[in-house]
Amino acid sequence: APFLGQLLERQEQVNGTYDYIIAGGGTAGLAVANRLTEDPKISVLVLEAGIPDQKECAAILQRCLGDTMRSKYDWNVTTEPQMFLSGRPQNLAIGRALGGSSMLNGMMFDRGSPSDYDMWEQLGNPGWGWKGILPYFKKSETFTPPNADHVQEFGITYDPEVHGDSGYIQSGYPNFIFPQMKNFQDALMSLGIVQSKDQAGRAIGTFWSPNTIDPKNMTRSYSRSAYYDNFTNRTNLHVITSRHVTKLLLDKDRVTGVEYIEVGKNTTYTVAAKREYIVSAGTIHTPQLLQLSGIGQKSLLEGLGIPVVVDLPGVGQNFQDHPFATLSLKLDNVEHSLWDLDRNATYDAEQKALFYADREGAWTTGGPNSVAFLPLSSYTNQTTPLLTSYANAAAAAHLRNDTPAAVIAGFTAQRSILLSHLATPNTAAMEFIWQSGAARRYQMPFSVSVQHPFSRGHVEINSTNPLLRPIVDLRTGSNPVDLTLLVEAFRYARRVVATDAIQELVPTELLPGANVTSDEDILAYAKSSASTMFHPSGTSAMMPRELGGVVDSSLRVYGVKNLRVVDASIIPLIPATHIVSTVYAIAEKAADLIKAAQK
Numbered sequence: 001a002p003f004l005g006q007l008l009e010r011q012e013q014v015n016g017t018y019d020y021i022i023a024g025g026g027t028a029g030l031a032v033a034n035r036l037t038e039d040p041k042i043s044v045l046v047l048e049a050g051i052p053d054q055k056e057c058a059a060i061l062q063r064c065l066g067d068t069m070r071s072k073y074d075w076n077v078t079t080e081p082q083m084f085l086s087g088r089p090q091n092l093a094i095g096r097a098l099g100g101s102s103m104l105n106g107m108m109f110d111r112g113s114p115s116d117y118d119m120w121e122q123l124g125n126p127g128w129g130w131k132g133i134l135p136y137f138k139k140s141e142t143f144t145p146p147n148a149d150h151v152q153e154f155g156i157t158y159d160p161e162v163h164g165d166s167g168y169i170q171s172g173y174p175n176f177i178f179p180q181m182k183n184f185q186d187a188l189m190s191l192g193i194v195q196s197k198d199q200a201g202r203a204i205g206t207f208w209s210p211n212t213i214d215p216k217n218m219t220r221s222y223s224r225s226a227y228y229d230n231f232t233n234r235t236n237l238h239v240i241t242s243r244h245v246t247k248l249l250l251d252k253d254r255v256t257g258v259e260y261i262e263v264g265k266n267t268t269y270t271v272a273a274k275r276e277y278i279v280s281a282g283t284i285h286t287p288q289l290l291q292l293s294g295i296g297q298k299s300l301l302e303g304l305g306i307p308v309v310v311d312l313p314g315v316g317q318n319f320q321d322h323p324f325a326t327l328s329l330k331l332d333n334v335e336h337s338l339w340d341l342d343r344n345a346t347y348d349a350e351q352k353a354l355f356y357a358d359r360e361g362a363w364t365t366g367g368p369n370s371v372a373f374l375p376l377s378s379y380t381n382q383t384t385p386l387l388t389s390y391a392n393a394a395a396a397a398h399l400r401n402d403t404p405a406a407v408i409a410g411f412t413a414q415r416s417i418l419l420s421h422l423a424t425p426n427t428a429a430m431e432f433i434w435q436s437g438a439a440r441r442y443q444m445p446f447s448v449s450v451q452h453p454f455s456r457g458h459v460e461i462n463s464t465n466p467l468l469r470p471i472v473d474l475r476t477g478s479n480p481v482d483l484t485l486l487v488e489a490f491r492y493a494r495r496v497v498a499t500d501a502i503q504e505l506v507p508t509e510l511l512p513g514a515n516v517t518s519d520e521d522i523l524a525y526a527k528s529s530a531s532t533m534f535h536p537s538g539t540s541a542m543m544p545r546e547l548g549g550v551v552d553s554s555l556r557v558y559g560v561k562n563l564r565v566v567d568a569s570i571i572p573l574i575p576a577t578h579i580v581s582t583v584y585a586i587a588e589k590a591a592d593l594i595k596a597a598q599k
């Protein structure tokens, strides 16, 4: 068959059956497909709704970071009005492309701390604590250490022991770093914060985060380039794009096939798997697909006339994200910053020339990498009162009124685990990011982001039409203590700005502005400006069924024998990090679990 192994272009090229069918060729989907097809006897079909990028600037260069948002590569999801954030809906970018959100993301590549994953294990998921997942973090990456000049100039430290050296995702540092990025590290250290030797082993304190960047040419390393582009010679791997999976066909406790359409056309096709079905459609579309297929909360499905195959109230619940808010600064004493690329054509042209000559200069940089992840006790003296306010409310007090009992039980278990970890110095509660103009609207956005929110949202279909967007409600700030944490973080951010290291840069606070000082005013600013960090997680959570879980610790959907979910939706508790490296680790571990089940 002449087309095998390549991206399939025509419907006739799709076979009737495969060993495995994967719904969603995104970050996790392509990684799983790659690992399963290492065995030439195993055939895999990946059905991806999006399109392949054309390796254009927006897709692969840090220079154009953000340009894919609201483009043809984005699902363009708008959330419900966020009632706890002044009623503002949020634009939730999600990749609709070969490689999914990894093709669209900010290229930060960090990990949570050991405690973030130990919490997963404590929630009833054996094998998913730090010890169990670390080998898969390593397996997914090839880490290139910072060059000697950068070690010298910026004080970047690293520990090769915690990194991988033969994985497919390339991680490392851009060839160019703006000098003012170091002032942030110095500022934190002058406040007594310790620099982590390497975030990959303990992401607490201040540190330089790697990016997903190929050291050879300073281009994006993402699921497509890492797990697909070099493997198109595998005749047992079929990938077809512009194919939207509309339904899983179920017969009692087994999936018997998937239905899908070619995007923009009406014909429905069916394809079947001999071994298993894997849903990797991401945090929004995985629960949508399960619900459309009759797996979900009985009352929701019955209300839409969908026959209930498995009454699984957790599907679409437990929705978590990292909300962030920004202190915007103008720095008068810096030679250049990232936003000059958009504002100074001469400088941009110089940097472009440098990039194409030597892969040097500001075109190589863009993803934030000077950051700090701090436990509560490092940035506020209110640790005990804050944790007490979380603990004192009834567990369901801030959940939606009709939250199913099992989901309340799950949240109750999460809450007590979170409270015990957040009381220690080993769990980060807040990220502080010196963004270097990543937002493009300000010269120096200095953002703070809640890492272990107690607010929970949901994703729910309100139509049986698979092509309509489901209801996406983050419910950010529904637990008011999350927002109090942000207010405390603003106060600390101002202490950071007041240090000699930042004052040297001659900063002016543009937003919220020096006159915004009371708790009420800072809170009002946070509510009027807080946004998603694009880390949607948790809507098909890996937890015991009685705690509202959707998949077990082998990622099998409860009540169905041959169906797994592998993507960010299985994350039971969002870790304190940008989550893509966690998604790759989940996919790598899932592939091993699936292979083990073949025996």
Ligand SMILES: Cc1cc2nc3c(=O)[nH]c(=O)nc-3n(C[C@H](O)[C@H](O)[C@H](O)COP(=O)(O)OP(=O)(O)OC[C@H]3O[C@@H](n4cnc5c(N)ncnc54)[C@H](O)[C@@H]3O)c2cc1C
Binding pocket: 023, 024, 025, 026, 027, 028, 029, 047, 048, 049, 050, 069, 093, 094, 095, 096, 097, 098, 099, 100, 101, 102, 104, 105, 106, 107, 108, 109, 110, 243, 244, 245, 246, 280, 281, 282, 283, 285, 286, 289, 367, 533, 534, 535, 536, 566, 567, 568, 569, 577, 578, 579, 580, 581, 583
């Ligand atoms: C703008 C943005 C910036 C981010 N920045 C960072 C960052 O700097 N660092 C970091 O660590 N993380 C970042 N993230 C988060 C990270 O990229 C994602 O969490 C991760 O890529 C999600 O992987 P996934 O496999 O769960 O889903 P995805 O990668 O989104 O994959 C899901 C795939 O399924 C496809 N699909 C959906 N429904 C269907 C269907 N019905 N039929 C067929 N296909 C379907 C989608 O098109 C998509 O390709 C960012 C995310 C965004 C959106």
